[in-house]
Amino acid sequence: MDTAQMAAVYDRMKDTVYRVALSYCRNVQDAEDITHDVFLARFRHEEPFPDDESEKAWMLRVTVNRCKNLLKSFRRKFTVPLEDAAQVCVTQPEHEIWDAVNALPARYRLVIHLYYYEGYSVSEIGKITGRSETAVQTQLYRARKLLKQTLGEEIEP
Template sequence: MDATTSSSHAYIANLIDKYGDMIYRLSLTYLRNRQDAQDVCQDVYIKLFRHMRSFNDDEHEKAWVIRVTINTCKDAIRSPWKRWFLPVSDDLYSITSNDQFDVVSFVLTLPRKYRLVIHLYYFEGYQGNEIAEILNLNEGTVRTQLKRAKELLKTKMLGGME
């Protein structure tokens, strides 16, 4: 193994250590199926290896990894082999209580566009303007989607108790 191959392997190993859990959680949020999420993770790792880049900072790198993950999820959904209605996985995120499981279960019932912005906002800690940049959307669209997602979650969680 030459020095270039060794540094490439170290680079990919570093990306996987840094972002592996995030890639999996994001894929699972997007696809709602453990097996498909694992397949997407492998595809993302291959894409990261094939298109190694240098970045100005960690935030730019993270945003790029998220964008690659989302695009790979979209590819998986468009695949003719994709099964559309699948059970929700129960190993999502690092759930430590029933309350957390309930919240995540409700999030997974949201339409995909809402699940994605909720995940990026609450689980990855991005602000509206950053989400807009990552998803190539207007910031106003992201704010609207977040607002509607919160309203849907509130309705689902309260179950008509208002």
């Protein structure tokens, strides 16, 4: 992969990877570090992907693994989350749901983001996160339930 190809991949996928990392880590610095790692892994990956979607799924799976590893790492335990990403919200409803989603446990944040934002199916999320479909379904159910408790109303897809 030459530099131009790397740049193209980066520009195409940077925000997708970063958003998942930020969703999981809730920390800008960590999310940036993970994004770096993911792209380096992508650039080292020599086998071609059949299509962009396969490449995206592969990169998100790597992202999730990197996030999990980071959260259990020694360094993470002494890192104070910045949690300054809420500035992306403009309206009050955006603030409310953004805060509610980010208040969820990490695994629930992840499935909510992948399901509602990235539009992945339960099966696809299972493959990305390394979880069974049942586990993803359960996590989605519980995430929605927690959101409902927090927001006081059902969330509309």
